Structures are given as C-alpha cells and as structure tokens.
Amino acid sequence: MESIAERQQEVIEEFSLFEDWMQRYEHMIDLGKSLPLIAEEHKTDDNIIKGCQSKVWVHASLEGDQLIFTADSDAIITKGIIAILIRVFSNQHPKAILEADTNFIDEIGLKEHLSPTRANGLVSMIKQIKMYAVAFQTQLN
C-alpha cells in the first residue's frame, strides 16, 4: 500500500501539470464531485468542522487498523479541498496519520490561492483529521 508521503507526492505532481488557477480550480471541483460522501446519519453538528465559512462534516471509522474518512460540504470548492485530504489520509494507520507532514498543501499552491478564512478552514480540517487519529490510536493501543 502507498504511504501518505507517496500519495502526497502524487497529488503534488498532479497539480504541477496545471498552468493556471482556473485549471487548478476546475480540477478541485472535479475532485469534490468524487468525494467519498459521509452517510446522512453522520452529518451531525458534532461532525461539523469549525472555522470554515461553508459547512464541512468529517466522519472517521476504523476498519482493521486503518482509519477511513468520509466527508461532505455544502460548498463545492471546499469539497474539493477535503477530497484531497481524504485521498491522502484515508485508509492509513492512525499512527502514520499522526506522524504525517502536511506541507504538501503549500506545494500544490492551495494555501497561496486560499483566502485566510478558507486557509483557516483547511487548517481546521487537518487538525480534525489528526484528532480522529489520536482518538483511534488510543483505541488500538
């Protein structure tokens, strides 16, 4: 199985092909459409990530020793961002998620193109994913 670092490298290479913001955004919008959607019953206030202007729900569950993420958002660009994060972090061991570096966000030019409010949302999403990893890591021990 691919490591988080390998997946990040893949995303970086994928985004490096785009020449302008419009292509990058169109790709993010496409990714948003392919997001593994959260089940309706998990779309609860507890699963909402604070710090985003749009609503973002993230749910995590354990399958064996792997953490599986599903998510949704009412804004499509936000959905694209969370889809990238899930692609990198889902189906990984909580320990690997905890230890993962998240600098790839800068390298795909997302942070530079995201306004501070959205960037904060991005930070909150990563924080939430890591929180889930902490919780499930404890469960595995």
Next chain:
Amino acid sequence: MFDVTKIRADFPILSRKVNGQDLVYFDNAATSQTPLQVIDVITDYYCRLNANIHRGVHKLSQEATDAYEGARKTIQTHFNAAHSHEIILTAGTTESINLIASGYSSLLQNGDELLVSALEHHSNIVPWQMLCERTGAKLKVIPMTQEGTLDMSAYESLLNSKTRLVFVNHVSNALGTVNPIEEIITKAHAVDAKVLIDGAQACPHIKPDVQELDVDYYVTSAHKICGPTGVGMLYGKETLLNKLPPYQGGGEMISTVTFEKTTYADLPHKFEAGTPNIAGGIAFGAALDYMNNIGFETIASYEEELLAYATNKLREIPGLKIFGEAAKKTAVISFNIDGIHPYDIGSILDQLGIAVRTGHHCAQPIMDYYQIPGTVRASFAFYNTKEEIDRLDAGIRKAIEMLQ
C-alpha cells in the same frame, strides 16, 4: 461636475493588481478605501505633530491638541450636533455601542424592555444581550419582512411604557435597506424610550442631521467613510451623556484623583480614558472634509446610478436571486445563485481580481430568516465604475459556468 476618473486617482490602492488582474473593489460595506488626502494627513501627523494631547505645555502637544479638537469640530459640524462635547471619539461603532450598553447597566431594572431590529449587525445585538443578562431587562425583536424592511406595525405594537431603549441601524449592512429612522425615533419618544441608531452603513452615503432627527445616540466608524480603522464616534445628547457613568477609568477622563475620592472630567473627556487614536481622529476629520468636498448629494446620485445599473444587469443572470429589495436602499446587492454556495462564487470572483464579501455578514438572524447559509454581497462606492460592474457580471457568469 463629478469625474470618476479624477476621483479614482485619489485612491492609490485602486490601481493595484490582484491575482494578476486589475482590482475591482466591491467590499466597500466592510471597509472603504482611503484617499491620498487622508493618507497625507496621517503621514503629516507623524512627521510633524506627533505628541500626546490635552496635557503638554509644549508646542507640539498644543498643535496636536488643536488638530484633534479641530477634527471633533469637523465631526460636530458634519452631523450638526449642538455641541462639540456631544461627540465622543471612540475606537469605532462597536466600542460606541458597548460604551452605551455599559452605561445603562446601572440605569435599567428587571422588567425593563429593550427593542432591537431583526436587521442588525451582531455588534448591535450582542452588547444588548449582555446588558440584559446583567440587569434582567428583556430584549424584544422588531421583525423583518420578505423585502428586507422592518415591520413597522409590529414595531408600534411592541412599544409600551416599559420600553426604555430602541436599537436600529440607519442602513442594514447585509441588505442595504434604509430604515425609516425618523418615524422610529418619533414613535419611541412617544413612550419616552431612547433610541440608538447604528450609522456605520449609512454614513458613507447619507449625511445625517442628529438635531433634525432628534436622535438620542448615533454611532459610526471612520473606516467606512474613507477614514482609517480603529476610530469612530458616539454622538449623544448632552443631558443623556451627563447621566451616564464613565465607561473606562484611566488618565484623561478624571478631574481630580485621590485614594479617597476621584471626580470625573466633563464631556467629552469623561468617556475618553487614556491616550486616544490621535492620528486616527485627525484623519477622521480629514475624511469627512474629503467626502463633503465631493458632496453627499453628488455621491448619493452617482451611487444610485451604479446600483440601478448593477441591479438591472445582475437580474439578467439565470438563477440569481437578490436579497433585500426595499424601495429605499444604498448601493448594496446581496445575492445568491440557485444551487451554488455563496462561498464558491466569492472564491472564483477573488481569482478574477474582484473583491466581494461572502457569508452571513455578521447578521446571522437575517440569514436564518431567509433560511440561507449566507449571500454574496457586492457593495459599491462613489469611486466604482460601470465598467467594474460589467466585470462583476462577467465574473459571476464565469463562476456559474465553472461550478455547475
């Protein structure tokens, strides 16, 4: 003769590029841009005048004091207050409201009623909720209508002998509705209630006359009127301000201090503890001078033209719905596109160099009323152009194409 090209040359920021494109600044309701005439005053203050005011015997302090007090007079004249000491310089609208809310802590009792309009910014809701928690007074809401106006007959039936204070914005920040504050004030006074008007969104477009309005408290911020951030004003009737206890304790606001007893300074200093934002206050005056030189009637009629042009243009976009369609509104268009989150529209527009606001605009009750997560808000100023509105129109169409 109003020449927008000449006006635009006063605003250096308008010629900058954003994301590789010419900036289109349509977030004027959040903050206005600053002309050279105001920037120069700030620079001049720090280059030539910088000193603490009201206490130094030296020349710099005297000149800085004169400039600061001169600005207070300019503000007094602009709002036609009866006395310059009725103008309290604050950090802005929010602080002005909190100052009054704090003052009424000792003047209200359990069972008193306060009325707030459904169209308010959070800064004209939360301080009153906190005041109610402290005093046991009750906050009641003047409801809104589908067009984004206030339900005036509901307002009348809410007024009674227990009503002590009424809070309404002159213009709604989220929708641009101009509220009938003359009528609101007259009816409140009939039951002996006092009225605070939040003028933050009105002052860039309208020149209020506080004596003619007979308003008890009127508050606003300089940064919406081409001035700097961090400074604003509270106008209050002299008799009312004299009855309010001081807001913050400190230097400047005292008459004499001993450990046994301290006496407070007279208006306006009683409410101006500590060293104020001196450069900001002076620049506030300069900003009003700048706007008055252009003339508020000229500004209003040009902005009306922009609003009509934009409204007609944007209405043609399939799926676009405008929120706030009061007969009297300022140059603000709050809208959504069917099936698209306002945030997505705002993000694409940003990439195209167009600055708008998205979200609930610090007026969540309005969004709850319409049952929407927020809107995209384009707010215009006298330095904007029809060509920029054309770019907004094209930008929205581009965003829809990408997002659908």
